[in-house]
Amino acid sequence: MKIFSKEQIYKGDQLTAEKQNISSTELMERAGTQIFNWIHQRMQGAQVPIHVFCGIGNNGGDGLVLARQLVNYGYNVHIYVVNCSEKRTKDFLINYDRIKETTKKWPIMLNCEADFPEIGPDDIIVDAVFGIGLNRPPNEWVKRLFQHFRASKAFTLAIDLPSGLYADKVPKDENGVVWADYTLSFQSPKLVFFLPDTSKYTRQWEVLDIGIDLEFLQQTETEVELIGKNEMLTIYKPREKFSHKGTYGHALLIGGSHGKMGAMILSARGTMASGAGLVTTFIPKCGYIPMQSVVPEAMVLTDADDEKLTSITFDIEPTAVGMGMGMGLDQKTQHAFQKFLKSNEVPLVIDADGINLLAKHKDDFKLIKPQTVLTPHPKELERLLGSWKDDFDKLKKAKAFSKKYKCILVVKDAHTITVFEDKLYINSTGNPGLATGGTGDVLTGIITGLIAQGYEPLTASLFAVYLHGKSADIAVEDYGYQSLTASHVIDYLGQAYLDLFAKPQVQQKQEEKSGNS
Known part of the structure; x- marks a missing residue:
């Protein structure tokens, strides 16, 4: 199995949208729906509180798609936007408007430590804050949010990559990273899942197929491969x-x-x-x-x-x-x-x-x-x-x-x-x-x-x-x-x-x- 670099993942997303004649928003909808399907298959409507924490980039957009699907299926979902920057991606804003049209229970804005919600040990946390898009250390209050996740002892599901973890380098502060119980990685695993310095940030991982262009997947040469039975x-x-x-x-x-x-x-x-x-x-x-x-x-x-x-x-x-x-x-x-x-x-x-x-x-x-x-x-x-x-x-x-x-x-x-x-x-x-x-x-x-x-x-x-x-x-x-x-x-x-x-x-x-x- 090929392990794609961050740059190759971005290229694959762009090429898929072009070749399949879909928008990036539609590709995000597909990704968020796959996450929902994974959760729904396992929970079957159970009313455990699910806390979905969304950043203001594309990983946050994935989280908003998931949250909307959870709302539509009657789950006990709580939605938060981690307001860590003034910049928002286009696809995040589109899905933010969609979720406001779906439920009167609008996402709660988190701006500082005083805004942190109470999370019980039997709850579920969905981390959709940064994904692979992180290129600098998180703000101090965001680091404390991640520590709040860990202190709650709730099951933590990360979307694509635990937030605070880079795809291509080791974080300097382990307190600035989400410690996930499970990570759903789009299309291929990430190299950091297999290295001693970084594998501790997710106990388990699974790949979700989000329909990236098959020709791109087959013909793109990667620096890293995961060797299994098929190989x-x-x-x-x-x-x-x-x-x-x-x-x-x-x-x-x-x-x-x-x-x-x-x-x-x-x-x-x-x-x-x-x-x-x-x-x-x-x-x-x-x-x-x-x-x-x-x-x-x-x-x-x-x-x-x-x-x-x-x-x-x-x-x-x-x-x-x-x-x-x-x-x-x-x-x-x-x-x-x-x-x-x-x-x-x-x-x-x-x-x-x-x-x-x-x-x-x-x-x-x-x-x-x-x-x-x-x-x-x-x-x-x-x-x-x-x-x-x-x-x-x-x-x-x-x-x-x-x-x-x-x-x-x-x-x-x-x-x-x-x-x-x-x-x-x-x-x-x-x-x-x-x-x-x-x-x-x-x-x-x-x-x-x-x-x-x-x-x-x-x-x-x-x-x-x-x-x-x-x-x-x-x-x-x-x-x-x-x-x-x-x-x-x-x-x-x-x-x-x-x-x-x-x-x-x-x-x-x-x-x-x-x-x-």
């Missing part, structure tokens, strides 16, 4: 009947050290479960028996040293290499790592201590080949990029790093973002259960295994992150967040593959109902 189905490669283990590549995993062999075992198991035809591990001698015992499917090559890697040499021809897991930062290991980077011509995934060694010896950045995949967690990313002031600055630096070294960055987080040059791909799967040791090693194994099977490095990264998160989503139903382990992610990877082709429950029930009738 993965298009890249999945089914197995051929007459294939064999050689068909699906030979993955080589390099890493491990005394006391950290578990990382390599998890990575090897993840690589096998991803579908790689053959897996070989290159590890210190101390890991030989554990690896052979725990992962009998994998072949094992060992370094001459018992506890660490000192010389990476092998006589196989892998189709992909993953390295760094549990490798350690010993100087001899660093020299072996550097030597390997100089000679390697095979698609490469670098994780964990491989990233840390690169960060310590930044001259080695120039040794990584184009399309190399790096999989840093937040602290490892900071070692690569340096510090950042906020999430937008982080992504800017990540894109610059990717462009400079022509590499793929898998920025691991609650919503893992894969960065390649100027493009951001946000993963839609995963849960807090993944916040446990070893899950990153599993992910590296899955990426390496997919590349070994012939997926392009970027495609493999997106698919692996999706499968990894989906596996955790399925496993958490049995184990809960706290008890989920990296091994569970491997164990449920097959179900994540099967889920690609599973029908949504709603569709399945409809088909069953149709079959019974």
Whole structure:
């Protein structure tokens, strides 16, 4: 799913009005009606007090359309205009006049803190104050209004974007932002829903289709995409009947050290479960028996040293290499790592201590080949990029790093973002259960295994992150967040593959109902 920028959203609205021969007011009517339909479907006329707070721009106009529809259907609605400026948009004024024609209960003007209404904890707040149109911090009294919302503990529904939250930067004062329980986003989600600094401002979100021009949606290139099942189905490669283990590549995993062999075992198991035809591990001698015992499917090559890697040499021809897991930062290991980077011509995934060694010896950045995949967690990313002031600055630096070294960055987080040059791909799967040791090693194994099977490095990264998160989503139903382990992610990877082709429950029930009738 494409995530459009603020500028693209404005362009899409304008183009839709032109191509569909409708006015901007009619498009606003459509948007407000979709919001009403969403609320009406859930409330079915329930007489809970609904407080609709409208700004004096187009987001406020959407709110006035909604309020008028609520009035027409007999809801217990209270309408307010947050009078924060002398300027009003044309469409706001049109809908303000329409609502005055609809009800004798005209909107109440809010000009200062003394005007704030009483809101009960069982009431509903609809925030239609700013939307994406905000370009400066709210007035102080408007900030206090937003704090009044939060203090009421009422369910808060934001229209398009929580007011006070920018579409393209982090707000400086969290008290100047509406903390929404739910946000209805027009046509596509917003990038800020997925970033650590800003995702807290809405607990949940949903996209409403307001009929933006289909050609515009299909042909407009976006900087950001949200990756889900539909995107993965298009890249999945089914197995051929007459294939064999050689068909699906030979993955080589390099890493491990005394006391950290578990990382390599998890990575090897993840690589096998991803579908790689053959897996070989290159590890210190101390890991030989554990690896052979725990992962009998994998072949094992060992370094001459018992506890660490000192010389990476092998006589196989892998189709992909993953390295760094549990490798350690010993100087001899660093020299072996550097030597390997100089000679390697095979698609490469670098994780964990491989990233840390690169960060310590930044001259080695120039040794990584184009399309190399790096999989840093937040602290490892900071070692690569340096510090950042906020999430937008982080992504800017990540894109610059990717462009400079022509590499793929898998920025691991609650919503893992894969960065390649100027493009951001946000993963839609995963849960807090993944916040446990070893899950990153599993992910590296899955990426390496997919590349070994012939997926392009970027495609493999997106698919692996999706499968990894989906596996955790399925496993958490049995184990809960706290008890989920990296091994569970491997164990449920097959179900994540099967889920690609599973029908949504709603569709399945409809088909069953149709079959019974």
